[in-house]
Amino acid sequence: METSAKNLSRRNFLKLTGLTGAALSLGFYSTAKAKEGSIVSTDTANNLGIELNAWITIDTTGKVTIVNHRSEMGQGSYQAVPQIIAEELEVDLNDVNIVFGVGNNAKYGNQITGGSSTVRGIYKKLLKLSATAREMLKLAASNKLGVPISELYAENGFIIHKASGKKLGYGELVEAASKLEPPKDVALKHPKDYKILRKPLPRQDTPLKVNGKAIFGIDKKLPGMLYAVVERNPRFLGKVKSFDDTAARAIPGVKHVLKVQMNVFSHKREGVAVVADNLWSAMQGRKALKVEWDDAGFEHHSTEQLYSKMRDQLKEEPISFKTKGNFKNVMEKETRKLEAIYETPYESHSCIEPVNCIANVTGDRVEIWGPIQGPDWIQSDISTQLGIPLENVTVNMTFLGGGFGRKAFTDYPHEAVMISKEIKTPVQVVWTREDDMTQGPFRPGMVYQCKAALTDDGRIRGFETKMAGQNMDHQNPGANKGSYNSSVTEGFLETYFNSLPHYNFGDVPLESPVPVMWWRSVYSSTNAFAFESFMDELAISVNKDALEFRRQHIWDERYHELISKLEQVSGWKSKSKNSGYGVAITECFSSIVGEVVKVSKKADGKLKIDKVWAVMDCGWYVNPDTIRAQVEGSIIMALGAAIKHETHFKDGKAVERNFDTYKLPRITDTPEIEVHIMENDEKAGGVGEPALPPFAPALTNAIFDLTGKRIRTLPFTLEEV
Structure with a gap:
């Protein structure tokens, strides 16, 4: 199985995969001559004078080569893309050759592996593409056998005649199939009929990483x-x-x-x-x-100076991002009000491979x-x-x-x-580990001011969040420094915008030499701590159960189903008296995740995290094992950012240089994690990032439930609570 990236032009693709001259290659292409999103074959591409972006190629031996257009950094694209294609193509995933595509936006569209976008961005196209290849092979078999196409079916790389049992391998059909015009519309399977998708199949990259054949960047030599x-x-x-x-x-x-x-x-x-x-x-x-x-x-900032500036900026009028009604008027009229300030730290990415x-x-x-x-x-x-x-x-x-x-x-x-x-x-x-940790860019540290006005019956009438911190977009050349941060509401449940009659979200941007950029789940990783901690405080202020309080502000049945599932699996209604339970529900990258954290006290009186229940609603999905792995990884990464590590600055320089001071969670720090996946007919959402934001607020909400101590600043130390 080839593991290094190659230049996948038509000529080099054939060299790479050892294909014969005759092959069925299908891909998408957009030009003035080819309608956007059109599926084209080798012959069509040649006739149009375009270079084929070959997602699927089958040679005369029946060998199937699939291109993974996104990077594989542990999140599972190397498994997900082929698993999607193999389902409709009707081939055994173990018999497929997987290669990385080179950078080429014109061929593959957006190739950025970020925003949990790999599956949700192209799964429908890949399903259609692989189904189209299957139907072209069936038509070629129909012509060769002289039987109606309706009497044929595809299975494990063969086209089989139902009545006689005669079968033709894909390799025998590719030459004829490559000369056919791709059908415009093909029927896709219903999820209940999937044989490969939705199944916990072993990842194709695992053996390569175990036996040392996988080529990481640091392994490559010229x-x-x-x-x-x-x-x-x-x-x-x-x-x-x-x-x-x-x-x-x-x-x-x-x-x-x-x-x-x-x-x-x-x-x-x-x-x-x-x-x-x-x-x-x-x-x-x-x-x-x-x-x-x-x-x-330029200024040589320290951590204390940065956060002092952010706190002072909360006194300023924010750049408004999203508003509805008249929040200020509501705050003046309602008698039940609450206000809180939350702080989250700067963080290094600290990838294991620098x-x-x-x-x-x-x-x-x-x-x-x-x-x-x-x-x-x-x-x-x-x-x-x-x-x-x-x-x-x-x-x-x-x-x-x-x-x-x-x-x-x-x-x-x-x-x-x-x-x-x-x-x-x-x-x-x-880059050495010290380079990697001290040069950045970092996740930006943030300070939030949350305010709300509530009715006498305990409903939110007005909600405001003001965010102070660096706007990543303001660092770009020619950036408009007066523009709002479009990620101010990341992590907030979309359904709340329908139920809240008055709200206001905005930011006050901090100018600093410290370079900042995306960190797993981006601003959701910090926003959610403020949003979901404040939701808990609001619920407690009106003596309502935390889940019920959220439920009464949600009008969408999809969210209600997730809450009911979370309530059921965590045993929320039968919580033990000597434990603390906290909940948080967030939404980002088109997925909704709810988490419940349970904490208790050890014999010495110190806190321990007993268990985390996570319910992921990502809509259409590929592999449940991948989802569970990503949810678990997200929770552990969130655990580190909540109680273990942060990047400090002194005299304009990053302080933490290696893992001796930037301590990561260990196995002994990791609680039991139980993951549940919602089944529904929604479009695909992200998987690699959305489970990170809810953990920190769920944890601190659980600690309050047990101890009565409200934590509004991260990170903190469990032993010192």
């Missing part, structure tokens, strides 16, 4: 490749004033020492690269460098290999930065050892490209 590490300014906007490389060049194996820049949003981060014929020599050369930095002209990238610049052509979440974004960025045609930039994906949003950024490929261009040799730039 002939003649050199290695580079970069001493970057520890303050995010600083410059290189001067450097002495005498000692560095004296290290055996060191070939080059040069100043380098890479774009980080609208700024250029500066550093000094040490390039050697092996990684160890490059690292030793870096240690021997003497660099003088110019850190003038950032790395290989670049090879030859003239006006660039080829890149690495753990990349957005290959089409990188292709476009490098094309723009170097002023070369888009088609001259090839971005190959490898497996990623975690991403969480960090590896969707363009900075590290750009840095690798600039070094390769300068030294005229392929180079792999490797």
Whole structure:
């Protein structure tokens, strides 16, 4: 099974997969000649003069090759995309060859693995594409056997005649099928008839990762490749004033020492690269460098200064994002009111595989290999930065050892490209753990002010959230600094907007040199702590059960069903007296997740987390095992951000440099997690991120239920509650 990314042009695709000249290849293509979303075959593509984006290719031996257009960083795209295709194509997933597609937005559409979008963004097209291939093979078999197509069915890579039992392998039919016009409309299976989808099939990438065959970015090697590490300014906007490389060049194996820049949003981060014929020599050369930095002209923030600014900004009028009715008027009239402030920390991504990238610049052509979440974004960025045609930039994906949003950024490929261009040799730039943790970008720390007015019968009449913190979009070149943060309501249940008569959501943006960007579930990971902690406080203020309080503000049956399921599986109505139970329900990336956390006290009086119940409603889905794994992983990551780690800043520099101070949750910290999946006919939602936001508020709500102590600032320490 091929695991490294290749350039999947028609010619290279056939070389890669060992296909014969005759093959049935199907994909989507959009041009002036081909209607958007049209399914095209090899012959049609050739006739139109377009290069086929081949999602499915079957050769004359019956070998099926499927392209995974998204990165695989543990979330399961390497399994999900083939599993979708194999269902309607009627092939055994174990007999399928899976390859990564290269960066090419024109061919594959948006390739960014983020926003939990891989399945929900293209599952309908992939189902239709694979069903179309199946029907073309059936038609070819019908012509060959001289029987009506209605008497044929597909199974395990064969077209079988029902009456006689005669069967033809897909390989025998591809040449004839490739000459047929793809049918316009094909019938798709009902989920009750699925044989592969909705089944907990083993992941196709697991054996590769166990036996060492999987190629991660840091594993990739090229002939003649050199290695580079970069001493970057520890303050995010600083410059290189001067450097002495005498000692560095004296290290055996060191070939080059040069100043380098890479774009980080609208700024250029500066550093000094040490390039050697092996990684160890490059690292030793870096240690021997003497660099003088110019850190003038920008603030050197500490954590205390950042949060002091955010708290002060809550006194200002926010930039309004979403509003309804007249919240201020309601707050003046109603007698029952509540107000609270919540704070969440800056966080590092801390992927197990640190950032790395290989670049090879030859003239006006660039080829890149690495753990990349957005290959089409990188292709476009490098094309723009170097002023070369888009088609001259090839971005190959490898497996990623975690991403969480960090590896969707363009900075590290750009840095690798600039070094390769300068030294005229392929180079792999490797970030150390310390580089990865201190250079960012980080999840932004946030401060929230929540206010509400309630009626005498305990219903929310007015709701307001003001968010103070950095707006990621304000960092981009030419950004409108007066624009609102469009993610202010991320994590908030969509149904609440229908039931709340008055609300106001807005933000007061913080300006800081600290670079920030997406972190698993983006702003939902911080917003939800404020939203769902406040919902709990509101329920308690009117003496109502936390689940019932939410239920009375929900008008949509889908949400009611999730609440009922959560109530049932957690035993909410029969809660034990010596335990605390907390709940939170959030929505992001078109999925709804409810979680209940149970806490109790150990014999020494300290708190422990006993269990987490999670109910995921992601609509149409692929693999229940993948969902459970993603929910569990999200909860553990949320646990770390709630009680274990945060990134601090001192004198303009990140403090935590490695896992000795940025402590991750261990197995002994992990509670029992029970996951339930809702079954319904809704469209597919995200899976990789939506289970993270509810955990922290559910945990702190549970702690209040047991101890009466309200936690409004993260992270906190269980032992100190």
